[in-house]
Each structure stands twice: as structure tokens, then as C-alpha cells.
Amino acid sequence: MIRKTITIVILASALGAFLYLKPFLFQKPTPPRLIDRLPSADFIGKANVLDLARETSGMMYYHKIPFRDFTSYEFLLGQGKMYGLNLQKQVYLFGNESGDWGCLIEVSDSSKINQGIERLRKFISIDDTTINEHQIFRYKQEKMYIHYGRNYLFFYKGSDYKTYFDQVTKAKYLGINKSWKTFLSKKQFKSEYLVIYSNWNRLKNMGIKTAMFAHDSDSLSFNLKSYFRKETPFYIKKKEIGEGYKNIENATKSIELHLEISELRKHPEDKLYIELSKIGKRFGFPFVDFLKAWNGDLSFMEGGMQTVQETYIETELDEDFNTAEVEKTREILVPGYSIYISSTLDAPVFINKLINKGILRHEENNYRFLFSPLLYATINKTSYQFYSGKKAPKKVESTRNQIIWTKEGTRYVFNIDSLTTYESYGSLQIPVKRIFRKNKLI
Numbered sequence: 001m002i003r004k005t006i007t008i009v010i011l012a013s014a015l016g017a018f019l020y021l022k023p024f025l026f027q028k029p030t031p032p033r034l035i036d037r038l039p040s041a042d043f044i045g046k047a048n049v050l051d052l053a054r055e056t057s058g059m060m061y062y063h064k065i066p067f068r069d070f071t072s073y074e075f076l077l078g079q080g081k082m083y084g085l086n087l088q089k090q091v092y093l094f095g096n097e098s099g100d101w102g103c104l105i106e107v108s109d110s111s112k113i114n115q116g117i118e119r120l121r122k123f124i125s126i127d128d129t130t131i132n133e134h135q136i137f138r139y140k141q142e143k144m145y146i147h148y149g150r151n152y153l154f155f156y157k158g159s160d161y162k163t164y165f166d167q168v169t170k171a172k173y174l175g176i177n178k179s180w181k182t183f184l185s186k187k188q189f190k191s192e193y194l195v196i197y198s199n200w201n202r203l204k205n206m207g208i209k210t211a212m213f214a215h216d217s218d219s220l221s222f223n224l225k226s227y228f229r230k231e232t233p234f235y236i237k238k239k240e241i242g243e244g245y246k247n248i249e250n251a252t253k254s255i256e257l258h259l260e261i262s263e264l265r266k267h268p269e270d271k272l273y274i275e276l277s278k279i280g281k282r283f284g285f286p287f288v289d290f291l292k293a294w295n296g297d298l299s300f301m302e303g304g305m306q307t308v309q310e311t312y313i314e315t316e317l318d319e320d321f322n323t324a325e326v327e328k329t330r331e332i333l334v335p336g337y338s339i340y341i342s343s344t345l346d347a348p349v350f351i352n353k354l355i356n357k358g359i360l361r362h363e364e365n366n367y368r369f370l371f372s373p374l375l376y377a378t379i380n381k382t383s384y385q386f387y388s389g390k391k392a393p394k395k396v397e398s399t400r401n402q403i404i405w406t407k408e409g410t411r412y413v414f415n416i417d418s419l420t421t422y423e424s425y426g427s428l429q430i431p432v433k434r435i436f437r438k439n440k441l442i
Helices: 002-026 049-062 073-082 110-120 161-169 178-184 201-205 271-282 287-293 347-356
Strands: 043-047 091-095 101-106 127-131 134-139 144-148 152-157 194-198 208-217 221-230 242-245 253-260 294-317 323-343 360-363 366-369 376-379 383-387 395-398 402-407 410-419 423-431
Touching: 043 178, 049 073, 049 208, 073 110, 110 144, 134 161, 144 161, 152 161, 178 194, 201 208, 242 253, 242 294, 242 323, 271 287, 287 294, 287 347, 347 360, 366 376
Parallel strands: none
Antiparallel strands: 043 091, 043 194, 091 101, 101 152, 127 134, 134 144, 144 152, 194 208, 208 221, 221 423, 242 395, 253 294, 253 402, 294 323, 323 383, 360 366, 376 383, 402 410, 410 423
């Protein structure tokens, strides 16, 4: 009787345990979220496509871009709904130094996506294949791939599709990649419609722990804002005031820096210091000597033409037809070229290094930097100036830290907006006409 009672208790306990554990033993695994599928890359980002389209519409219409109607808010929203893509949610982007890139888009109705693919077949040659029971659509000529599931669409262009395909299709619920988790938790640029986060090894080698970029634009210019956070101090500060050339804003190329760098000199072990030294060695530039010689102010200006006197020898004939060499002068036009650098007592060592390496040449009473015109010089204990005109440009007090560079007629402007112990904010302005040159994307 006792044995029978024990058996009943055991069976009842086993049944109870089975009924309790049944939901856990037989439940289907929770499918991964879209953010769990996001692959790691050198650059990752997110975009609010519809808000971005609304923000850039003025720019597109101002420049009369032919395809502007296809980038409008209304058109993109309608196309998304027609082909089952939820463009009201963020689109996630990734790319690498090699040039390959891709994105993931949330799908609202996967049954509509094939309609979009069939429409694409009318314009490009698309075939399909299967990898691990997943259907893949390919445009081999351009190494483009499309794969979609119930709630996501994965697009990739590049030569390493299998690597990223595996990360997307083999993802686990709550298995979000570490770099994406870090990026999505950042507070910087929260209100921007396009934000890029960098995992680039070149930046990490400089000690940059976090690098982020965000888009902003108006009708005339595209503005790329940047944020950098260093794992150790920058050891650089912006000067409260410095000296720079007055008319530098009129130059086609210019650099104006006013920085306090005394702390950086004390830290040759700093990653940024080491990387800048390596770059200098690559081009034969003595960076370490420059850092010792420089007192933080640098003003460079190139642009326009200046009139200078040139001495030359001309052979003449006298009344008896005898030749004689006569020294004459004439006015010629040379490119406007000026450099001002505040200096320390170590500057002569740096200048001699430039001369020994052929970067700077001393020609009689003048100087020449590589391909620069012949330059006059004004040198004292606190500064060096080299300039192509008869007089050095006028200097004024300045707080700007800015680089202006003109290439193929396009003027790029980079500013250091703020610089603290560990963080830096900057901006790069690119004219819209450069991006849509001849109504084509470059």
C-alpha cells in the first residue's frame, strides 16, 4: 500500500512538473529583432529617410535636380507602402573602408516585396539563388544582393556578401552587436536625421574612442557635423586669442589655427602624437621638431596674384656691336602665398631640418617652399613669416580654427567648433553644387 502511494505521488509530481515546464520546453524561440540582425562594420549609421527627404527637398528643388520628385517625402512614403517597406521607421546603414556597404529596412508586409523586385527586373538583370534555405536576389554585374524575411529587408553591395548575410540571418533575440548597442545609446546628435558612428581602426589608432558624424543642410550647403571623444586627453586647447592674417577669408586655400599645445609636447607616448609623427615621416616632414618650434598660431593663405619686381640679365649690343650683360628689373605676377607661424626658441632647428630635407630652399635673400613662388621672409624671436608680395599681409587678432580648401572650383570649409579635455566638435561645409554637379551625383 505504501509503495503504491509513493508511486502515485511520484507520477503526480512528474505530471505537475511536466505541465509547469511544458510552455518552456515546447515554446518557439523568440525571433530576433531588426536591431539584433545589424552587422558590424567600420562605419555604422541610422537614417530617418522620410524626415531626411523633407529636410533636403528645398535643396533639391532650388538646384532643379531632375530626379527631385523621386526623393520627395510623399513619393518615398507611397513607394514604401506599395512594396511593404516601413520607411517611417529608421533605416540602418553600414559600410567599410573597402567601399562595400549595405542597409537593413523594417518590413511591414513581406508579401509585397516581390512586386518591387519584379519591377527592378525590368531595368536590371536580376537572378536568384538559395543560401541555407534563404532566397537571395542578385545583380551580379554590380555585386548587389537583396534578401528579405518576414520583418526585414537586407541590401548589400560589395564582395563579402556571405559574411554579412550570416550575421543577419543567424542573429539571436537580444543578441545586438556590441558596437551597435554602444552607438544607439549615444546622446550626441539625437535629433539629427542621418547619423554615422565609426569603428574605423585608423581612428582607434589615434586614440579616438568615439567618432560620430551627422548631416545637416540648407539650400546652398551640405554640413557634416562631427564629434570625437578621445580615450585620453587631447592635450590641446583652443587659445582665447591669437594672431592671423586679416584677409584669409578671401583665399582659395587657407589654414588658421590658434591652439595651446604645450601639454601635447610633454606626451610623446600619446597615440595621436605617435600617429601624427608617422604621417610626418611618410612625407619627410619633421613633425617632432615642428611641435617643439611651434607656439600654436598658424596662418596660411594662398590665392589671387601679386605683382613683384624680378631682376634679370639681358644681353645688349652697344654702338660698336659689342655685347654687354645688363641687369634689369621688371614686374611680374606670382601667386599670392603667405605663411605666418608663431615660434619658440627651437624654431631655427626646425627651419634647418626643412632646408636639409629640401622642403624649404634658401635662394640668396629669399626662400621657396617646394612648388611655391619665391618668398620674402620676416624673422624674429617669436615668429616667422614668408610671403610672395613686397609686404607681409596685415595680421589681426583672431580666435578662428578653420581650414578652407578649394579644389576644382569647389570651396570646402572645416571648423573646430569646440575642444575640451576629451571631446571635440567640428563641422565640414560642402557646397551643394559640388554634390549635384551637372545634375548628377558624384
